Amino acid sequence: MKPHQPKPQLVSLEAPSASIPSDLPMRQWLYAWLLDTKIAGNYQQSLDRWIALLIVANLLALLFEHIPAVYLPYQSWFHLFDVASVAVFSAEYLLRLYLAPEDPDFKNRGSPRLRFMRSPFGLIDLLAIAPFYLQAFVPVDLRALRFLRLLRILKLFRVLIPAWQEFKRLNQGRSFRQKIHALVYPSEFGGNLHHIFDTFIMVCVLISVIGIVIESVQSIDHVMHLEFIVLDTVMVAIFSLEYCTRLYCCVEQPGFQKAFSGRWRHAKSPSLLVDLLAILPFFLEAFLHHLFDLRFLRVFRLIRLLKLTRYTGATATLTKVLAREWPVMSASIFIMLLMVVLTATLGYLFEHQAQPEKFENIPQSIYWAVITLASVGYGDISPVTPMGRMMTIILALMGIGIFAIPAALLSSAFTDQLRIERENLRNELYEMLEDGRLSAQEIEQVQAEAKRLHLSQQDVDQLIEKARRERELMEDVSGLPLHKIAGKSEHALEHYKSLLSQIRQLGILTDAQKFEELARSSDRLTDTELALWHKIQGNKDKEQPQG
Amino acid sequence: MTADTMPLLPSPGPTRADKLFMLFLVLVLLAVVAIGRMMYNVGLKNEISKQNTADLVQWLAQAGSQRFDSGFEPAQCAGGDANASNTWAACLPRLLADGGPLAGLRNPFTQKTPFFVARCEPGSAALAGALVIEKLTPGQPGAAQAFYPSPLGGDDPINKKMQLRLSACDHGGYAGISTEVTF
Numbered sequence: 001m002k003p004h005q006p007k008p009q010l011v012s013l014e015a016p017s018a019s020i021p022s023d024l025p026m027r028q029w030l031y032a033w034l035l036d037t038k039i040a041g042n043y044q045q046s047l048d049r050w051i052a053l054l055i056v057a058n059l060l061a062l063l064f065e066h067i068p069a070v071y072l073p074y075q076s077w078f079h080l081f082d083v084a085s086v087a088v089f090s091a092e093y094l095l096r097l098y099l100a101p102e103d104p105d106f107k108n109r110g111s112p113r114l115r116f117m118r119s120p121f122g123l124i125d126l127l128a129i130a131p132f133y134l135q136a137f138v139p140v141d142l143r144a145l146r147f148l149r150l151l152r153i154l155k156l157f158r159v160l161i162p163a164w165q166e167f168k169r170l171n172q173g174r175s176f177r178q179k180i181h182a183l184v185y186p187s188e189f190g191g192n193l194h195h196i197f198d199t200f201i202m203v204c205v206l207i208s209v210i211g212i213v214i215e216s217v218q219s220i221d222h223v224m225h226l227e228f229i230v231l232d233t234v235m236v237a238i239f240s241l242e243y244c245t246r247l248y249c250c251v252e253q254p255g256f257q258k259a260f261s262g263r264w265r266h267a268k269s270p271s272l273l274v275d276l277l278a279i280l281p282f283f284l285e286a287f288l289h290h291l292f293d294l295r296f297l298r299v300f301r302l303i304r305l306l307k308l309t310r311y312t313g314a315t316a317t318l319t320k321v322l323a324r325e326w327p328v329m330s331a332s333i334f335i336m337l338l339m340v341v342l343t344a345t346l347g348y349l350f351e352h353q354a355q356p357e358k359f360e361n362i363p364q365s366i367y368w369a370v371i372t373l374a375s376v377g378y379g380d381i382s383p384v385t386p387m388g389r390m391m392t393i394i395l396a397l398m399g400i401g402i403f404a405i406p407a408a409l410l411s412s413a414f415t416d417q418l419r420i421e422r423e424n425l426r427n428e429l430y431e432m433l434e435d436g437r438l439s440a441q442e443i444e445q446v447q448a449e450a451k452r453l454h455l456s457q458q459d460v461d462q463l464i465e466k467a468r469r470e471r472e473l474m475e476d477v478s479g480l481p482l483h484k485i486a487g488k489s490e491h492a493l494e495h496y497k498s499l500l501s502q503i504r505q506l507g508i509l510t511d512a513q514k515f516e517e518l519a520r521s522s523d524r525l526t527d528t529e530l531a532l533w534h535k536i537q538g539n540k541d542k543e544q545p546q547g
Numbered sequence: 548m549t550a551d552t553m554p555l556l557p558s559p560g561p562t563r564a565d566k567l568f569m570l571f572l573v574l575v576l577l578a579v580v581a582i583g584r585m586m587y588n589v590g591l592k593n594e595i596s597k598q599n600t601a602d603l604v605q606w607l608a609q610a611g612s613q614r615f616d617s618g619f620e621p622a623q624c625a626g627g628d629a630n631a632s633n634t635w636a637a638c639l640p641r642l643l644a645d646g647g648p649l650a651g652l653r654n655p656f657t658q659k660t661p662f663f664v665a666r667c668e669p670g671s672a673a674l675a676g677a678l679v680i681e682k683l684t685p686g687q688p689g690a691a692q693a694f695y696p697s698p699l700g701g702d703d704p705i706n707k708k709m710q711l712r713l714s715a716c717d718h719g720g721y722a723g724i725s726t727e728v729t730f
Binding site for chain 2: 172173222225230241246293295436
């Protein structure tokens, strides 16, 4: 017996493809594919994303134009980039102007194109390109032109305003702190604005880290030192606000509700500690530079890179793996240490007489032992005595095994952890498929988890199919004895429905006339039984028992 | 009525704690801006130090081609056999003294005339803005380095053509990028 259950829809890891009829009029078709915000799977979001990226690139270009050492040698490239950007923005503006009659905001009013041109977004789009064309006809001061080009940043509102409206809708009736929490932490109330916030922080981290790395090149720092100071200050301001905000609203997180102890516990969590360490060098250097030389702290600004671990599950997996394998790893490390100390001592014993300057003491021999055991072999210290050389041979051969053990342990533990996490996902899918289908929220959850576990579309399909089969097997009670089925009312009901369905199928498949004749002629069925047969088959005129 | 067009439920306004938090954020922002400004000002002073080095390099490069001519001013910096008694100890103060070719140079950290040191010492803030001149001695043919730097002594003669390396100490006493010049 297999209760009727709709086959679950597949979870696509790719964005769903929009179903837009190809026979639409050209303008309508273009609008549906490129600008309609209500059609899922069209190119509207991609277009917005690429335009936003171009705006950010324009902003960076504008910043670099203020640095003569960068701008002057690449002046023509900057100009070329500006021309290309204006070309893209102009094409976008013309496209929006052409498609304005299809936009619900303008289509029901007179002269939709004129209305688009007068709308705030239309004006912003025009402002982004107008200065470029203006300078062709009117001589404009370069500084004024650069300021006007800064207006391109306003185009980002095309992405921000819809996200903000969605955020307001999702958070209606919620408190200020809850809203801040929804913005900063992943939750069902965050919407697109939370994604934009995450992307913004990630971009800041990357820019900051690239800045710190480039700053270490003395020749670049020599010409851009002030710019690096400004960049670092801006980044620290952003990260400090983020840190304070996370600490303030963490009490909305489950498990951290208490005002002081909750915040203190959250402040001690690895992710918040990383956030603190990312900004601490800036403040320490500023406040304590009179007392100590704290320039070395600048290198620790690279800790900011660890902020990205918040957005990936890789670190959590690594931590879990290390915690799980720690007993075996520690045993392996102990053997390794034992080997190192033992061989270093022997090395010192055999080589000290021959090379007192190289094998001066046991700590120096430890350096040689580790370099040999780890198969690095710098060659700066090498044995010369026959015994020393023989021991090096044994040491090098053993080193392959000794150092390979932790690596093999980690690799196998990683594979295990991934398998466990896949199992967990399958179990979650099993729970999700209770109603036989996956809701939009469940699909989103599965997509996020699949992305975290780096699963392909084929893997996800297989997991869903496996979970579906398991659920079907669990719910198929036909193999059970009747008293077992009767033991649970749900099973009894399903069994009854299944039996009725089978009787209906029998009625459809058998020759109804012969069945009727046989039932009546040989008195094989009573009138009530026959009437019940007709009732089940839906023959209303024959439902009453005869005689 | 769709979700997009439905009127939004009013949200409770910020509480006192929320307002205090916002005030705290503003204070944090102000603190960061203040520190950033302080660092920027220090950076600006470092830039002026670099400019001092650049000015000195420019003068040394120009003088390098003219100082062997007769009548070169300042005479303490002139080269040639006729000026064999000239030393750096006499030349450098003359450059920076009133009426000298680099009289306008100021150490941005002290607002006084820049001073010369043998080398920068990391951690020594007293050397901030100091100028370092090293003489570069040519290495033996086939040596790993073409020139070997050594501190310029006050008694070192000035009458021969020489290769110099100049840099300035920053606010932490660290040497900035150096520039070589033939004098």
